[in-house]
Amino acid sequence: xxxxxxxxxxxxxxxxxxxxxxxxxxxxxxxxxxxxxxxxxxxxxxxxxxxxxxxxxxxxxxxxxxxxxxxxxxxxxxxxxxxxxxxxxxxxxxxxxxxxxxxxxxxxxxxxxxxxxxxxxxxxxxxxxxxxxxxxxxxxxxxxxxxxxxxxxxxxxxxxxxxxxxxxxxxxxxxxxxxxxxxxxxxxxxxxxxxxxxxxxxxxxxxxxxxxxxxxxxxxxxxxxxxxxxxxxxxxxxxxxxxxxxxxxxxxxxxxxxxxxxxxxxxxxxxxxxxxxxxxxxxxxxxxxxxxxxxxxxxxxxxxxxxxxxxxxxxxxxxxxxxxxxxxxxxxxxxxxxxxxxxxxxxxxxxxxxxxxxxxxxxxxxxxxxxxxxxxxxxxxxxxxxxxxxxxxxxxxxxxxxxxxxxxxxxxxxxxxxxxxxxxxxxxxxxxxxxxxxxxxxxxxxxxxxxxxxxxxxxxxxxxxxxxxxxxxxx
Amino acid sequence: xxxxxxxxxxxxxxxxxxxxxxxxxxxxxxxxxxxxxxxxxxxxxxxxxxxxxxxxxxxxxxxxxxxxxxxxxxxxxxxxxxxxxxxxxxxxxxxxxxxxxxxxxxxxxxxxxxxxxxxxxxxxxxxxxxxxxxxxxxxxxxxxxxxxxxxxxxxxxxxxxxxxxxxxxxxxxxxxxxxxxxxxxxxxxxxxxxxxxxxxxxxxxxxxxxxxxxxxxxxxxxxxxxxxxxxxxxxxxxxxxxxxxxxxxxxxxxxxxxxxxxxxxxxxxxxxxxxxxxxxxxxxxxxxxxxxxxxxxxxxxxxxxxxxxxxxxxxxxxxxxxxxxxxxxxxxxxxxxxxxxxxxxxxxx
Numbered sequence: 162x163x164x165x166x167x168x169x170x171x172x173x174x175x176x177x178x179x180x181x182x183x184x185x186x187x188x189x190x191x192x193x194x195x196x197x198x199x200x201x202x203x204x205x206x207x208x209x210x211x212x213x214x215x216x217x218x219x220x221x222x223x224x225x226x227x228x229x230x231x232x233x234x235x236x237x238x239x240x241x242x243x244x245x246x247x248x249x250x251x252x253x254x255x256x257x258x259x260x261x262x263x264x265x266x267x268x269x270x271x272x273x274x275x276x277x278x279x280x281x282x283x284x285x286x287x288x289x290x291x292x293x294x295x296x297x298x299x300x301x302x303x304x305x306x307x308x309x310x311x312x313x314x315x316x317x318x319x320x321x322x323x324x325x326x327x328x329x330x331x332x333x334x335x336x337x338x339x340x341x342x343x344x345x346x347x348x349x350x351x352x353x354x355x356x357x358x359x360x361x362x363x364x365x366x367x368x369x370x371x372x373x374x375x376x377x378x379x380x381x382x383x384x385x386x387x388x389x390x391x392x393x394x395x396x397x398x399x400x401x402x403x404x405x406x407x408x409x410x411x412x413x414x415x416x417x418x419x420x421x422x423x424x425x426x427x428x429x430x431x432x433x434x435x436x437x438x439x440x441x442x443x444x445x446x447x448x449x450x451x452x453x454x455x456x457x458x459x460x461x462x463x464x465x466x467x468x469x470x471x472x473x474x475x476x477x478x479x480x481x482x483x484x485x486x487x488x489x490x491x492x493x494x495x496x497x498x499x500x501x502x503x504x505x506x507x508x509x510x511x512x513x514x515x516x517x518x519x520x521x522x523x524x525x526x527x528x529x530x531x532x533x534x535x536x537x538x539x540x541x542x543x544x545x546x547x548x549x550x551x552x553x554x555x556x557x558x559x560x561x562x563x564x565x566x567x568x569x570x571x572x573x574x575x576x577x578x579x580x581x582x583x584x585x586x587x588x589x590x591x592x593x594x595x596x597x598x599x600x601x602x603x604x605x606x607x608x609x610x611x612x613x614x615x616x617x618x619x620x621x622x623x624x625x626x627x628x629x630x631x632x633x634x635x636x
Numbered sequence: 637x638x639x640x641x642x643x644x645x646x647x648x649x650x651x652x653x654x655x656x657x658x659x660x661x662x663x664x665x666x667x668x669x670x671x672x673x674x675x676x677x678x679x680x681x682x683x684x685x686x687x688x689x690x691x692x693x694x695x696x697x698x699x700x701x702x703x704x705x706x707x708x709x710x711x712x713x714x715x716x717x718x719x720x721x722x723x724x725x726x727x728x729x730x731x732x733x734x735x736x737x738x739x740x741x742x743x744x745x746x747x748x749x750x751x752x753x754x755x756x757x758x759x760x761x762x763x764x765x766x767x768x769x770x771x772x773x774x775x776x777x778x779x780x781x782x783x784x785x786x787x788x789x790x791x792x793x794x795x796x797x798x799x800x801x802x803x804x805x806x807x808x809x810x811x812x813x814x815x816x817x818x819x820x821x822x823x824x825x826x827x828x829x830x831x832x833x834x835x836x837x838x839x840x841x842x843x844x845x846x847x848x849x850x851x852x853x854x855x856x857x858x859x860x861x862x863x864x865x866x867x868x869x870x871x872x873x874x875x876x877x878x879x880x881x882x883x884x885x886x887x888x889x890x891x892x893x894x895x896x897x898x899x900x901x902x903x904x905x906x907x908x909x910x911x912x913x914x915x916x917x918x919x920x921x922x923x924x925x926x927x928x929x930x931x932x933x934x935x936x937x938x939x940x941x942x943x944x945x946x947x948x949x950x951x952x953x954x955x956x957x958x959x960x961x962x963x964x965x966x967x968x969x970x971x972x973x974x975x976x977x978x979x980x981x982x983x984x985x
Contacts, residue, residue, distance in 0.1 A: 238738030242731045245694065248701045249727040252716025259705050260713025264930030267706025271941035274699045275949060281692045282952040286959060289687070293959075305952075329933075341930065343937035576785060577720045590728060594735055601739050 179571050181580040182254040185587055187556070189246055192591050194552055195545055196240035200280070201310035201360065202367030203233050206394050208303050215296045221387045225394070227291055228609050229371075230303075232602055234288045239598050241281065243591075254580070258563055258573035261338070265330045266320055268343045273316035280309040314363060315356040321555075322351035325421065327564045350420065354413040355555075361406045362551065366544040368399025369510065373541030374606075376534045393527070396537060399544070400514035407511060410504075410551075417558075418466045421565065422477035423487045424558035427496040429462045430455075434478040438462040443501055446490045450479070488560045496558045503550035506543045513540060637936075638929030641707040642918070644942050648703055650907045652696035654811065654900055657804070659693045661812025662686050663733065663760020664805065665835060666753065679753070681828050685819040685960075690737065692956060694730070699945075706938055708928040710781065711918045718779045718786035719770050726766040733759035761805055768804025772797035775914055776858035781923035795857040799850045806846050807903055810839035814883065814899040821892050829892075836895070837887045844880050847906065860920050864913025872909035876902050 207229040214223030251259050259266070283305040290299050323329075329345025330338050372395030378388045418425045426432075430441050432450050440462040444455015460472035467474040479487050488496060513536050520528040527533070559565060563573045662682045669675030669682075686693075705712040716723065732755050740752035769792045773779060776796040780786050791797075813836035820828035851873075854862040865873055879902030886895045914920045918928045929935065 235738050238734055241694070242734035245698060245730050245734075246727050248698050249723055251705060252701075252712055253720055253723055253727070256713040256716035259716065260709050263705040263709025263712060264707075264934040267702060267709070267930075268934055268937045270702045271706055271938045272944075274695070274702045275941055275945055277698065278692070278695045278945065278949045279952060281695050282949070282956045285692060285956055290959070339931060341933035341937075343933050347937075575717060575720070577717070577788070579720070579788075583724050586724075586728065590731060594731065597735070597739060 176578045178580040179574045181584045182574045185584040193243040198363040198366035199236045200240050201363035204306040230288050255573050264338050265341050265346045268346045269316045269319040276309040276313035318356040318359045319347050319352045322355040323349050326351035327567050357409045358413050361402050364402035366548050368395050369544040370541035371395030373538050376537040400517050403511050403514045426479045427488050427493045427558050428500045430497040431478045433480050436475045437472045438476040445494045492560050499550040499553035503547045506547040638926050641935045642925045645703045646911050648700040655693040657808040658811040658815050660760045660764045661808035663757050664809045667757030707930050711928045714779050718791050722766040722769050722792045726763050729759035729763035764804040764808045765801040769797040769801035772800030775861050777920040779919050795853045799853045803846045806843035810843045813839050840884050861913050869909040869912040872905045876905040
């Protein structure tokens, strides 16, 4: 194929594939991770509405459940295909990582495959079963979706956690993996807190996303029971998840402090080891590695790291390891900024849920203020940003390692120099995919609204329409 | 131990080839169904048949990848490095196809449906071709061992890969037409039964000829595989031919029973013949299954996962198929009457 060689040689010479591979992985994962919360928590919200609908004979709740399940069909499909792309990318972008560590890293995925399978099967039965299955039988076909969603995301996070805490592998002198303890791989020490952090995040982000859509509707004057119910289900899920997340996140930060001190130094932007370390809000490292700007709060980083020893807690600095074993200064800046964004937005969302709880406790109603609805309307977007920021902290903070202290990113990547082309292609494809997903979901919402006005929408569990097929009894 | 892992890998690949293949093939018939009016009814049958099951069908691909990278990481690395281009194309096609199929179900305007439908149908051909070419590349020994990259172009643009790519498209179309004829029968739509039966007949002839000519391609281009196919795998090759001819005969006889098992037997034994012919290599002539296998702990874990899959997932999968086949999973609860009214009023505008 000399024609191809002739075409590609001048174009591709000297293109380092590593930054392109990193960009493509970051972009495709960053896209996929937005769909994860919906896949995990939307099913639960749908089931809450479904349960209420059947138990209390609530037509609005049933309509919500039915429409949410149709949106879920779209977001699950997009999540499934973008997830499939990730499994291709392990081979396409990180073949040397997979070749070296696949025997360990792959183990959690074998179980993730199981859960994903269950999810795909039951989501189909649930979405397509509205008219033909009996109400409670139909409800129960939805429950495995919620369970599989949680365990599926725990499995994926277990694989990612293993990259942070690569335990359970024995390596011989030539670097070949000779023995794998699958339990130690799956239940590595980073897994419990990372998985909890992700699952709770899924409920937090999913809850705020759903609530924000109905908040917008209510701000536009659609203050009917249907919108109110949609808002309350979403926001309540988020309002339960948010305080829990504060605790889980704090625990995870302390795990990082104990086990990945260099990542922690990047998070807190600590150039040199010492005690009485200030918590610097924003600011950045300059080219010589000094902290510039920002708002330092004296001693706080030390206190938060270990409240027991207070300001005398010693925080290991970036200088504790050679410069090629820690994130670069600009990576530190990314990690630190992402951390501030995640914690800052998380705190704002936490305050918003306090407002919500206070209003329920003292007034037995939603907050009346328009400002609450306005804040709730942007909460979905803010939650997504903090999710992305949190993921950035975890991934960029691990640099330069792909497997912590065992393999560097540059040793893991493909040698294919054409990656920049696929990156551009992926970028175009995903931007189109994202835009189309939003357009399609909006179009569905408008159609539901029109049908509602025209009162065309049948009751979900109503008598089945005369169909061209003979009725087959279930069970 | 490694043999068991290889058997699981083969089972996953074969299941994907049959279920995923039928799914891609349905997209092929969607593409060639003609204009909006003429193609309306076939497209409805196709939609009806694959909408509830396509995601589950494609989980087999992910499962194949997972077993490959977990149990045979070195082979996975070599494949990823060498076959970068066709795998990338296949990934793009899968995104386009899955998303546009879901979107087509979700939009109600004819123009939108047509655009998403076109993306769906074109990628339904691209993906099986690319994956078929990947199989050809591996089977003809063009992927080197040791996590090294083979030739980025010759590895998949060669006689064997082109043949296997075309064969994959033909086999997918064949399986799909056989399945769709049965779906149409269940819908009591005799016109569509005849429609898909005719296409199944044509596709079985084309697929059979391609497979037969393919043997000659292998003789000149992939001698190791050819030797295997004509010696120890020969009974399976013959079985595949019998299955194919049998399904052709049943189609001619307008029998509604037996065509599906015959078609599955034809495709299944062809795939098994490939596996037997290249045994005990995972990458022919460079890397054996035993040498590529991951440590025992890993394989045990995968066996446990596979066992759970059989116990937990298989019943669920069968439930989905039974519900689908009984017609218990219609349009996702949408009032079909209002849908066609709206589509019609849109096309008038």
